[in-house]
Amino acid sequence: MSSELTPPRSAAPAYDDAEKGTTELPRPVQPTFLPDEKKDPFPNDEKKALAQITAIPIPEKKDTPPPKPAPKPKKKVSKWILWQLWFNTYRKLFTFVFSINMIGIGLAASGHFPYAVKYNGAMAVANFNFAILMRNEIFGRLLYLFVNTLFAKWTPLKFRLGCTSVLQHLGGIHSGCAVSGVGWLILKVVTVFRHRHIEHPSILVLGLLTNLAVFFTALAAMPWVRNTHHNVFERHHRFVGWIALFLTWGFTILNDLYDTNTQTWNLSGVHIVRQQDFWYVMGMTTFIVLPWICTREVPVDIELPSPKVAVVRFKRGMQQGLLGRISRSAVKEYHAFGIISEGTHAKYHYMICGVQGDFTRSLVNDPPKTLWTRELKFAGVSNTSTLYKRGIRICTGTGIGAALSTCIQSPYWYLIWIGSDQEKTFGPTISGLIHRYVEPERLLLWDSKQRGGRPDTIKILKEVYASWNAEVVFITSNYIGNSEMMQGCKEAGIPCFGTLWDF
Template identity: 70%
Template sequence: MSSTVRTVDDAEKGTLEHVSSMATLDTMTSTASIKDVAHKELKRLPSDTSTLQARSPDSVSKSKGAEISKPDPPKPSPRPKVSKWLKFQLWFNTYRKFYTLTVILNVIGLILAATGVWQYPRHYTSAFILGNLQTALLMRNELFGRFLYLFVNTLFAKWTPLSFRLACTSILQHLGGIHSGCATSGFMWLIFRVVINFMNHKNTHDAVLAMGVVTNIAIAVSILSAFPWVRNTHHNVFERHHRFIGWLGLICTWVFIVLGDIYDLDTHTWNPNGLHLVEQQDFWFAVMMTFLILWPWLTIRSVKVDVEIPSPKVAVLRFERGMQQGLLARISRSSIMEYHAFGIISEGVDAKYHYLICGVQGDFTKGLIQNPPTRIWTRQLKFAGVSNTSTLYKRGIRVCTGTGLGAALSTCLQSPNWYLIWIGSDQEKTFGPTIAGLIHDNLEGRVTLWDSKQRGGRPDTMKLIKEVYTSWNAEIVFITSNWIGNKEMMEGCKEAGIPAFGTLWDF
């Protein structure tokens, strides 16, 4: 397959590898008038440059659009060199700050406990183990996440200082740093507890020692399987080990706690006193951990789905009922295996349908096209993404490439104060009439569609973002793209002083 074909395919999937800026705003053929916030003057913005012409799904399928000759690709313009300090600022984001702070605080506690300066952790180590693990689970719990987003969006939208709202978005987006930091710290405290047990093995029952080792192994496997390299390149391996070994770790934790609490170190006898057990703080930590793990699974349902296949590259899934913007759905062919997350597209909570755009990137998404399901498993409790905080801002820009539109479109559909920039390849043919109709029926005058196939490459994205940011009087830019595209745009926005949040790859 030629490199040209690979580039087009990657753009359609939303995983387009780096293509140097091959066109600029000057190559656009038209502009769209957009009113400013006060509606007192008109400002010229880059307009829709795609071939999407229709106002409804039916008319889109019939419309062929205006013929636009494909220009010769210009010579790639060199990328400006980005300073190491700017790169470090983007690398050491709030996620890593949370992770570093969490681990450092726990390491200090471990050192104080190990040296005998702080005696409390030596006697109640389980509280530190389970407290950390419970917090780790809480940070990834859909219900808790939705509550945090609702709390922030309700109390602080638009009226608070921009710097405060940006901090709120950053914290909510990077809660995973606390999740990873607490999971790592809980594992370290567990090792500390097992070491103490073995040092005091004469007074500790063999069953307690054995369960401590088994629990350590289970949690270690669960943590290692969540490393980005495993998660991003071997999704099924990550899911099976992180989930099922994690569940095994929870069971082992329960056994370890119960055995440790009912074994009397003084008399070396078992004391299965239920009242004594429920009086221990580690018992209630374990109860809360179990609730946090089980609750999302109690919301799974098999639901009806209609699959539209506009091209071999994309499947558009349609579900009943509308959704608020900024949510993501997990779907699977099985009730407990191989769940995949996709951004939800909906015109609002009162809409009849919501949609998922699934680009072909693996066996699961390929199966949606080769063998379209009529029913599919999903968690009814959806989880919130960073776009959900768009409510905080007066005006903003949503930039996406390829299938990244799935995570971006709802924000623009449900708020007239958000502008969409979508870079893709042959959008109408690839994504079909349903998606095209949603865009044209709702985003007139506040959308720029760039067809990289017709234009011979991607636009000068930073020039486009800067001009729209100024003309649209935006406060924030949200970016959904592949790793390289996200990196380039985030660096460009940081250098230009434009507040921006991009796709997050946990380290």
């Protein structure tokens, strides 16, 4: 097994000229000049002397860029492959969690689940509790640390791939519990209104307001809203969510204090702390507050190698596979980016922010001196790279921000970066990190501008996967590129993990 852990001395298979897409242009013919045979009446006049020389006219030849290769016909992917990619671990976890809860709600509504009938409020906040826990940075980091420490390299490959898949798709539990919590809360409020003759009016009002706030919080997190209207998601999911938390506190405490049998208020604090829904709401609050305790305004240096990219430099080093959230304000519009660092010992870490929206455009047009960030970073799928003996990290464009640290900090990972004029676009800092820490035998940089277009990524992945003796491929690309590579890898039987858009 030790031989498998030694990086090979030779590079991955080279590509022939046709695959490189380069075309050598002929050198333009230099014009030749002949002297005029007529005598010059002004031999001493330099200007007239120049008139003796005439150029033989040669038609101008405009430089033309190398022709782009004709696009290959799109290969049809089997419906089974498409189904496997669509019904991924995220949707499997969501389906499992949601189905179990819907069965419980159905049994409770029909009176066949006495516990849930009596404690339907606790069922609601318990689901919200787990939903928030799945998105908590501290819990996520501990979970990744646990898996990476105990199961790295020695366990069966299928088990390690399963661990990575579950960790990457914890959002399925988050959304499954959140939607289920809305269902349980609706059942709770319906039950309260059915017994409104013995309930206090304040409980009815708070129950209705809590339901509306929670519903709009969940609606703002729908994938379409989150991916196409990020600022709308940020404002509504966060601020309406905080309102929903305060309303949940009020609804829970009033509901626990009011005795429907005697229709009186039991103001005993001991009575409140004995209720399970009180502790579930306390857990929700703790999981929400903890990450914000780590929020700081920190100094930054911003390098602008091109109008398309801002390279943001922060102090202190980081382990590989982490992402950070940054903002211009303390609580609004946080955006996540991959972190590039040489290691925990390093003096700096970097984020590559490609211009895509208002926030990233403002980093280029009006570079700030400070940014707000959470000092505790959250783990991404690359953090599980330590589970594998060898792997391939392929990315396009600004995806290098999420991929580079893995290849810098581990000699067993091969880097493939596809982009356009990368050194000019991303600047000397990023290029320097690549060439300083990633050896040529585990590096493939594809400049689509120089090579006449994008490569056949599946062909490259198959050849590098075989020559590098890799166990897994991590992909960071745009939606189309990610889909093509995931489909190709799945069809070739190559284990792979790509960028998520369904969280």
